[in-house]
Amino acid sequence: MNRTRVLVPGKINQRVIDRLAERFEVVRIENADPALVTTQMQDVTAIAVSGRVPAALMDALPQLEIIANFGVGYDGVEIAHAAAKGIAVSNTPDVLTEEVADTAIGLLLNTLRQLPQAEQWLRQGRWSRDGAFPLSPLSLRGRGVGLYGLGRIGLSIARRLEAFGVSIAYHTRSPREGLSYAYHPTLVGLAAAVDTLIVIVPGTVATRRTVNAEVLSALGNNGVLINVGRGSTVDERALIQALQSGVIAGAGLDVFENEPQVPDALMALPNVSLLPHVASASVVTRNAMADLVVDNIETWFATGKALTPVPETPFTRRAR
Ligand code: NAP
Ligand code: 8YV
DSSP, X not given: OOOOEEEEESOOXXXXXXXXXXXXXXXXXXXXXXXXXXXXXXXXXXXXXXXXXXXXHHHTOTTOOEXXXXXXXXXXXXXXXXXXXXXXXXXXXXXXXXXXXXXXXXXXXXXXXXXXXXXXXXXXXXXXXXXXXXXXXXXXXXXXXXXXOOSHHHHHHHHHHHTTTOEEEEEOSSOOTTOOSEEOSSHHHHHHHOSEEEEOOOOOTTTTTOBOHHHHHXXXXXXXXXXXXXXXXXXHHHHHHHHHXXXXXXXXXXXXXXTTBOOHHHHTOTTEEEOOSOTTOSHHHHHHHHHHHHHHHXXXXXXXXXXXXXXXXXXXXXXX
16 A cells, blocks of 8 residues: 655754654755755655755645644745645644753743853863853843743743742733733833843744844843744844944844854854754654644644644544
8 A cells, every 4th residue: 555655855853764664755955945856756745844945845746745844933835835735834843842941941040150161161171270260241130031932831931930030021913811020011121121132033035134224233241032933033144243343232143044054253252152053852752742742733634634734724624
């Protein structure tokens, strides 16, 4: 009997491949280029992906039913096209929430207290040679933290921040019920009210480059920007200028506009802490994400429903 074929464009966590191979025929192509789709791949009904799925790749696969995205953020998938074609898209919410919130707090402390630089000072023998590491100009003490995004991960970050004794405010399109954090209907209003801004919104057309020169200026010269959402949300050129000229005091970034490229100008700055998109990158959390990718595909074919479909594609298999 022919086994259901699942296409994997580009690299993905090995556990996804191993688990898929138990039940499906896995077909791999180097990247999401539709030109790599051969006539033998015309019966592919599912994609498992960590990265991009352009509209043209969907169009090259006439039997495609489901795209299972490795990651809660699915900005790499042309979602409007999938929705218009009746292709279900699933993502990996919840299983990474606490890990990403932990990393956001780590990045915040690294940025403020220069802990990576202090460790380098020790490792380079400078503690014994030159004396104590210089005092960090910035501290979390007395700060007001604003969350741009208060969904699953944003709320987990806020809960952690409560224990640090800082004030907490947020901006989203609609206020969340039952929370005591101050709500700001505009991003610039939030930035003006706080000195620390944590970005944890999805990368969408509506959030694109919304952290711009005006928002950074409102954050002020003691301001610190932390981005664990998507690089597309921040105007990177405006950020570099703001950091170079003292418009804000520092930044901690896990995500960038053009990953894995990080601008030299950003790397050269002493007042930034940079991570290579690792917020969910522990073995335990990536395993849970891999399992959810495969479980979505298995459940789709077994029951006709994805486990964690994205809101734009609430399809069942029969009613697509
Ligand atoms: P979520 O539960 O869907 O939360 C999204 C939040 O963003 C909500 O509070 C939503 O509130 C707000 N939001 C969305 N669009 C907005 C807009 N245009 N203006 C203002 N607020 C907006 O998602 P999540 O699970 O917390 O994940 C959030 C994002 O984090 C993901 O989409 C992904 O891009 C990123 N992420 C990054 C990493 C990493 O490795 N760095 C790991 C995991 C996730 P409203 O709908 O009320 O506006
Ligand atoms: C992953 C992420 O690094 O879930 C997300 O949205 O950004 C991260 O957890 C990424 O999806 C891996 O491709």
